[in-house]
Amino acid sequence: MPRKSRNDWLRAALRRLARDGVDRVLVEPLAKDMGVTKGSFYWHFRDRADLLDAMLERWAEIATEAVISQAEAAGSEPLARLERLVGLATEGFDAELELALRDWARRDAAVAAALEEVDGRRMAYLRQLLRVAGFEAVDAEARAFLLYSALLGDQLLPNAHGRFRRKRVLREVFEILARPR
Amino acid sequence: MPRKSRNDWLRAALRRLARDGVDRVLVEPLAKDMGVTKGSFYWHFRDRADLLDAMLERWAEIATEAVISQAEAAGSEPLARLERLVGLATEGFDAELELALRDWARRDAAVAAALEEVDGRRMAYLRQLLRVAGFEAVDAEARAFLLYSALLGDQLLPNAHGRFRRKRVLREVFEILARPR
């Protein structure tokens, strides 16, 4: 693949963001990765800030609906959708990228804003599922929060489960959060 | 405070780690922060790697028991201890530092190992509290995981709670996780 598109650059940059964090998405190393020189980069982007902007924008597009559409694909039953969301933890959405972005957001207001937007949408969706499943407002709120936190926590605490396997714990998580008492 | 100790450097470095991430704890900027030049730094540390090692070590000391001792201070009742741990989310332990460290751990095996150690201890403590409170093993495991995730999630999702206040949601979290059905 000799010629690179703006898109190629974006994908490579996002991969690097996920792996190394924003401070290490650098144009010359990135160019080396892609087997090209920065001459290409400065054709497609004004400067590094321009790349970072584009990355954020791209992520927002992808992420806004990524989680929700996965759930919708599980059928129309709220409980089935919730179960699918728990399954998402183990595969399906790019948790590394999520974490890198959250770290980035701590230092950049624009990123923080985009993230808040996405979180808002996702939480709203979870809330609604849980309300339909029969939980009262505060209860649904807390369970939505716990569910979302668990998705992130599963990534943050990879090997913290004692003698149980990850999947087993996550199944139990689902039981606790989604089963009406 | 004209003369700086190795300790001063460590504290400043950890503050910067918490705020900006490991890639931005740099010796010259740090020196500027402290109103001193890097001449001081290279007296106390061999090089930057030496500083990073010391930071990790220090964090491990602090963090290993920080959470647990907070809980112990709440009395001997498991439920009281658990409630206190939920309260920890809003104040008490340096969540920014935790997050920065977790991000760091993604790229450095030594950090990852230290973190796993700490997580292991904390999870073991939570598990045990929940078992004493009457939950079965898997159940306790899942609840411990959820509780820990919620502490991190509260930091990761600062403004994701809908129309409820953070404290209200966290109280509900406690109810869900710690009350035997």
Added chain:
DNA sequence: GTCGAACCATACGTTAGCGTATTGACGAGG
């Protein structure tokens, strides 16, 4: 007061990365 040790400033060489400017390669339409 002086002396040595602890601590800090300064100047230096080096490297990695940014961004610019200029030239070169390559392909599709005329």
Added chain:
DNA sequence: CCTCGTCAATACGCTAACGTATGGTTCGAC
């Protein structure tokens, strides 16, 4: 086949940070 537009390589100057070397200060012990 030629040429224009698109993309890439190269060379350049600049800055921030690293680490070293060396000399200067400060402080406590005596």
